[in-house]
Amino acid sequence: MRIEYGTGSSDSSGGSEISGSPGNPGNPGNPGNPGSSGKKALMQGAALLGGAALLAKLIGTLQKIPLQNLAGDEVFGLYTAVYALAVMWMTLASAGIPVAVSALVAEKAAKDDEEGARRIVRWAGALIGLIGLIMFAALWLGADAFAQWMGLDAAAPAIRMSSLALLFSPVAAVLRGYHQGRMRMLAPALSQLAEQIARVAFMLVALAIALNGAWSASATAAAVHGGLATGAAMGLLVMAAISVREGRKPGQPIPIRSSGAKKSFGTAGKAAETVAVGKRHGGAGGSPIGRVVVIEPRAALVKRIIRVAVPVAAASIVAPMFALIDAFSIPRLLDQGGEWALAQFGVYSRGVALLQLVVLGVSGAAAALVPALTAARTRGDEAELAGRARFALRLAWWFGCAAAAGLALLAVPINTALFGDDSGSVAMALVGLAAVGGTLQAVSAALLQGIGELRAPAVNLAAAALLKLSLNVALVPQHGIAGAAAAMAIAYAIAATLNALSLRQRVQLPAPRAPLAWRSVAALAAMAAAVALLAHGLGGLFAAVMPARAAALLVALPGVALGAAVFAAALVALGAVAPHEWRELPGISGTRLDRWMLRIRNLTHRDNREG
Numbered sequence: 001m002r003i004e005y006g007t008g009s010s011d012s013s014g015g016s017e018i019s020g021s022p023g024n025p026g027n028p029g030n031p032g033n034p035g036s037s038g039k040k041a042l043m044q045g046a047a048l049l050g051g052a053a054l055l056a057k058l059i060g061t062l063q064k065i066p067l068q069n070l071a072g073d074e075v076f077g078l079y080t081a082v083y084a085l086a087v088m089w090m091t092l093a094s095a096g097i098p099v100a101v102s103a104l105v106a107e108k109a110a111k112d113d114e115e116g117a118r119r120i121v122r123w124a125g126a127l128i129g130l131i132g133l134i135m136f137a138a139l140w141l142g143a144d145a146f147a148q149w150m151g152l153d154a155a156a157p158a159i160r161m162s163s164l165a166l167l168f169s170p171v172a173a174v175l176r177g178y179h180q181g182r183m184r185m186l187a188p189a190l191s192q193l194a195e196q197i198a199r200v201a202f203m204l205v206a207l208a209i210a211l212n213g214a215w216s217a218s219a220t221a222a223a224v225h226g227g228l229a230t231g232a233a234m235g236l237l238v239m240a241a242i243s244v245r246e247g248r249k250p251g252q253p254i255p256i257r258s259s260g261a262k263k264s265f266g267t268a269g270k271a272a273e274t275v276a277v278g279k280r281h282g283g284a285g286g287s288p289i290g291r292v293v294v295i296e297p298r299a300a301l302v303k304r305i306i307r308v309a310v311p312v313a314a315a316s317i318v319a320p321m322f323a324l325i326d327a328f329s330i331p332r333l334l335d336q337g338g339e340w341a342l343a344q345f346g347v348y349s350r351g352v353a354l355l356q357l358v359v360l361g362v363s364g365a366a367a368a369l370v371p372a373l374t375a376a377r378t379r380g381d382e383a384e385l386a387g388r389a390r391f392a393l394r395l396a397w398w399f400g401c402a403a404a405a406g407l408a409l410l411a412v413p414i415n416t417a418l419f420g421d422d423s424g425s426v427a428m429a430l431v432g433l434a435a436v437g438g439t440l441q442a443v444s445a446a447l448l449q450g451i452g453e454l455r456a457p458a459v460n461l462a463a464a465a466l467l468k469l470s471l472n473v474a475l476v477p478q479h480g481i482a483g484a485a486a487a488m489a490i491a492y493a494i495a496a497t498l499n500a501l502s503l504r505q506r507v508q509l510p511a512p513r514a515p516l517a518w519r520s521v522a523a524l525a526a527m528a529a530a531v532a533l534l535a536h537g538l539g540g541l542f543a544a545v546m547p548a549r550a551a552a553l554l555v556a557l558p559g560v561a562l563g564a565a566v567f568a569a570a571l572v573a574l575g576a577v578a579p580h581e582w583r584e585l586p587g588i589s590g591t592r593l594d595r596w597m598l599r600i601r602n603l604t605h606r607d608n609r610e611g
Contacts, residue, residue: 051189052188052189052190052192052193053189053192054360055193055196056192056193056195056196057356057360058357058360059193059196059197059200060196060199060200061353061356061357061360062357063199063200063203064076064080064349064353065353065418065419066204067079067203067207067224068346068350068419068420069419069420070207070211071207071210071211071217071220071224072217072343072346073342073343073344073346073347073423074217074339074342074343074346075217075220075221075224075346076346076349077331077342077343077344077345077346077347077348077349078152078154078155078158078217078218078221078342078346079158079221079224079225080323080327080345080346080349080352081150081152081155081327081331081342081345082155082158082159082162082221082225082327083162083225083228083323084320084323084324084326084327085146085150085159085162085324085327086159086162086163086165086225086228087320087323087324088317088320088321088324089135089139089163089166090165090166090169090170091317091319091320092135092317093128093131093132093135093166093169093170094128094131094132094169094170094173094174097124097127097128097170097173097174097177097305098173098174098176098177098180099177100124100177100304100305100306101120101121101124101174101177101178101181101305102177102178102180102181103181104117104120104181104304104305105117105120105121105177105178105180105181105182106181106182106183108120108181109181109182117178117181117182120178120305121174121175121178123305124174124177124305125171125174125175127305127306128170128171128173128174129170129171131170132166132167132169132170132171133166133167135163135166136163136164136166136167139159139160139162139163139166140160140163143155143156143157143159143160143163144156146159147159149328150327150328150331150332151331151332151341152331152342154216154217154218154221154342155218155221156218157218157219157221157222158218158221158222158224158225160222161222161223161225161226161228161229162225162228162229164226164228164229165228165229165231165232167229167232168229168232168233168235168236169232169235169236171236172191172195172232172235172236172239175187175191175236175239175240175243176188176191176192176239178243179239179242179243187238187239187242187243188239190238190242191235191236191238191239191242192235194234194235194237194238195231195232195234195235195238196231197231197234198227198230198231198233198234198235199227199228199230199231199234200227200231201227202226202227202230202231203224203226203227206223206224206226206227207220207223207224209223210223210224217339217342318458318461318462318465319461321461321462321465322465322468322488322491323352325465325468325469325472326345326348326352326468326472326484326488327345329469329472329473329476330344330345330348330472330476330481330484331344331345333472333473333476333477334476334477334480334481335477344424344480344481345481347423347424347427347481348424348427348431348481348484348485350415350418350419350424350428351407351424351427351428351429351430351431351432351485352431352488354407354414354418354428354431354432355431355432355434355435355438355488358399358400358403358435358438358439359435359438359439359442361399362395362396362399362400362439362442362443376388377450377451377452382507382508385451385507386507386508386509386510389447389503389507389509390509390510391581391584392443392446392447393440393443393444393447393500393503393509394516394520394577395443395585396439396440396442396443396444397436397439397440397520398520398523398567398571399435399439400435400436400437400438400439400440401436401520401524402524402527402563402564402567403432403435403436403439404432404433404434404435404436405524405527405528405531405563406432406527406531406559406560406563407428407429407431407432407433407435408429408432408433409528409531409532409535409559409563410531410535410555410556410559410560411425411426411428411429411432412425412552413535413539413551413552413553413555413556413559414428414552414556414560415428415552416548416549416552417549417552417553417555417556417557418556420549424481426482426485427480427481427482427484427485428485430482430485430486430488430489431485431488431489433485433489434485434488434489434491434492434493436489436492436493436496437489437491437492437493437494437495437496438492438496440496440499440500441460441461441464441492441495441496441499444457444496444499444500444502444503445457445460445461445499447503447507448499448502448503448506451506451507453502453506456498456499456502457499457502460495460498460499460502461495463494463495463498464491464492464494464495464498465491467490467491467494468487468488468491471483471486471487471490471491472484472487474487475487516576519571519574519575519576520571520576522570522574523567523570523571523574523576524567526566526567526570527563527566527567527570530562530563530566531559531562531563531566534555534558534559534562535555535559538554538555538558538559539551539555542554542555568597569597569600572597572600572601572604573600573601573603573604574604575601575604575605579594579597579598579601582594582597
């Protein structure tokens with residue numbers, strides 16, 4: 001039996017350990033007891049981590065454009081299909097446990113139990129490392145079988161290469177969870193960015209080598225997928241370096257070993273610890289040397305980690321299902337198969353990449369509204385809760401409709417400007433329609449999570465994913481990738497509808513108002529008319545005097561800018577959005593854009609109030 005003050009020591013193979021920390025649990029600097037300054041730091045840390053995650057996703061999405069431009073649709077299709085499988089396996093290997101680590105470490109930190117927090121990381125790291133090793137072996141050895149199930153025999157080398165990431169990414173995720181639990185958000189943010197930058201850098205170098213050596217599509221896709229393992233290793237390296245550096249900071253408590261603990265057993269048969277810790281001044285009235293914490297048994301600790309991790313993991317695997325369903329179904333359902341089917345899947349993936357950018361942008365804006373939503377729920381302010389939820393849904397509706405209309409009208413110039421030709425522009429326009437349901441689904445899911453409902457968004461998205469599979473089977477053989485694009489639009493619309501129904505059951509949302517509806521429709525019509533006129537005029541002007549891709553770029557960029565400006569101005573001029581609402585969005589309040597919109601509102605509203 002040992003009593004340890006400070007950080008403690010390694011696990012004991014027998015008996016119980018008792019550790020204590022000389023720190024004051026009521027110290028405001030304690031991460032487990034944040035005051036008002038702690039809450040502010042928490043919000044800033046969450047914003048930092050969320051911003052880093054958005055930036056990392058943006059980098060990961062944008063890198064698909066040069067990949068398609070340089071390697072072509074066949075390699076792009078092969079890369080996209082294997083990437084969907086790799087993401088699902090990495091999600092299965094690591095989802096849930098980092099969240100459990102974050103929650104349990106925060107709990108230990110609140111009790112000043114530093115050694116308990118470190119034990120959680122050690123055991124979670126060992127558990128998730130073992131899971132990652134098993135899943136790596138399964139994916140590496142089963143690569144040929146997975147490739148056959150996908151109908152893409154050429155995918156096997158890329159599957160094997162992507163499986164290497166499972167050796168690094170799960171352990172990096174545990175370390176990120178530990179730092180999040182200690183409210184240290186900078187380290188996970190830097191790790192995520194380093195991972196994406198390393199992945200993209202490796203991809204570009206490998207792609208250059210493959211193209212210079214005239215490698216096959218299969219070998220090129222495999223080389224590019226080496227970036228997954230490189231990025232995961234870099235993310236782990238950054239987390240390990242930061243963890244080691246913080247572990248060596250001066251001023252850490254020094255473990256002091258002692259003896260004298262007596263063990264007794266209560267009526268329930270559970271061990272209880274009676275510890276004589278002594279007093280600083282030798283008397284009964286002296287202050288204690290340190291606070292005693294009973295070390296949790298190993299088996300109980302592992303069970304707690306698993307108990308928290310499993311529900312989170314079950315919800316996390318739903319998000320990658322859309323991409324995985326497409327990867328396993330579309331190439332097999334296309335009639336001609338082979339390289340043609342792979343190239344067609346690559347063409348289809350062009351629109352999906354643009355859809356991801358739209359949903360990513362709207363999700364970032366909606367995420368800025370969630371903390372206020374959670375605060376309103378905590379205060380029990382149902383009116384504010386309903387108002388903020390209503391505005392977030394309106395925002396998603398506006399963004400989604402504007403993006404869908406813009407992609408439909410500018411599908412050909414955008415496709416040509418970004419991907420070199422107009423192949424699959426009809427499918428891209430149909431995928432663009434999915435922006436309406438996609439943005440509403442993402443924002444409504446964030447709102448549900450903000451009010452504490454985690455199960456409904458996952459269940460609704462899983463139901464929509466199964467519908468997507470059924471629609472792929474029904475539509476792709478007859479209509480090709482256009483059928484797959486239509487299936488995506490329908491499936492996302494169903495997911496958004498289910499989320500909206502779930503939200504209405506929990507928040508008293510008012511019914512849609514007719515004046516707001518017609519103002520939104522009028523603004524959308526004004527945007528569509530302006531974009532159509534500009535595309536028609538500039539398209540005819542530039543097509544005759546410059547290369548097709550340059551001409552398309554000079555139509556697409558002004559079209560997107562004009563559409564956004566006209567839509568925003570029309571919403572403000574028609575009174576669909578008030579100043580206090582647009583100022584809740586990040587980066588608008590007090591800016592030139594804020595003053596510009598206020599000027600438009602003042603011109604069209606006699607009362608000139610800021611609403």
